Amino acid sequence: MTGSEATPSFRLAYVPGVTPTKWVRIWNERLPDIPLTLVAVSDAEAFDVLRGGDADAGFVRLPVDRADLSAIPLYTETTVVVVPKDHVVAAVEEVSAEDLADETVLHPLDDTLDWERPPGQPAFERPATTADAIELVAAGIGLLVVPQSLARLHHRKDLTYRPVTGTPESRVALSWPQDRTTDLVEDFIGIVRGRTVNSSRGRAQTPAKTKAEPKAKRPDASAARRKPTAGKPAAGKSAGKSARTGSGSGGSQGGAKRGKPRRRS
Missing domain, CATH: 3.40.190.10 (Periplasmic binding protein-like II)
Known part of the structure; x- marks a missing residue:
């Protein structure tokens, strides 16, 4: 089986006293198809394990030789x-x-x-x-x-x-070889730093959300219930004869009302 065909995996070293349970659980939730293997190492051998390629990353105690190893300080122990x-x-x-x-x-x-x-x-x-x-x-x-x-x-x-x-304190860090900052290492860095799945740093494991299309405007329900204005026929009725006069709604002279005839002198 060639390297390209090999099933990807992630090997995580950790020194005595460090409990990686929380980060391993998040890894298994986000990347269930990529097994994570824990590698218990002593403080003395931790850096050789990373340099030798026997682990992809590891929880170690500072100081770290930054000449060839990267490190992210995590917490200080009591x-x-x-x-x-x-x-x-x-x-x-x-x-x-x-x-x-x-x-x-x-x-x-x-x-x-x-x-x-x-x-x-x-x-x-x-x-x-x-x-x-x-x-x-x-x-x-x-x-x-x-x-x-x-x-x-x-x-x-x-x-x-x-x-x-009045005594020195131990500081725990995540470390990995500088020349092997792989995608899986970036994924684990994101988990340790508390990034979300869709963070811009690291690979998103779920499809990116597409921009929502603008919703079509809903018809104004109140318009349907609105009464017709004065002088205009209601929808569906003819503008023909008036209910009282029987004449057209227009009438003569622009629809002016008839007054009483004047008396002749």
Whole structure:
């Protein structure tokens, strides 16, 4: 089967913590004949997947190398600290980076926040992954500062999290190779940006509406009920004899009324 005969499809990569469900649902509603395949990737491998052609577009975390990739920033994630449920931090609604100064804060190798080192005291060893760091938090070895989406992804009943201020924030973006901005990529960009099906940007999936023809004027119904004006016969009646005089409606001398004859002197 040649490339032109192949059934079109769309491959969407996404990093941990991102939930593309809403956009996938809209895609399936608008383009039911073009299957969308989800490709789960790590933050570290996301850009190689896009450059290698293993995905048409992907949800990634910034920064993005704009030399060969395009990106549309979508939203900023809340940064939280993951702690055991019986930890003192669990008793407050929010903490600052300074509040963690005396705590051991884990720094996994796949950390997604743009900082050299987290606040607090460093652990003896850096965990390989965020999942490993979560296990260490549950074991009481330290705390973990991550985007809220990752705290939800690795939720455990014995752990909780609280927003933390004074730390970097993770930003999620839609990215794709600049030299492969295909029609399907444009379709997905339109969905992510909330464009309607018939938007001027992107391809419309429904026939364009034609300009409506002007409606013919309806006859004035009141005209049919209007009474004839004085001196004019009603429609359908003869202009012949008058009902009273029996003479023509014109009469002599332009229809002037007859007066009484004058007396002779």
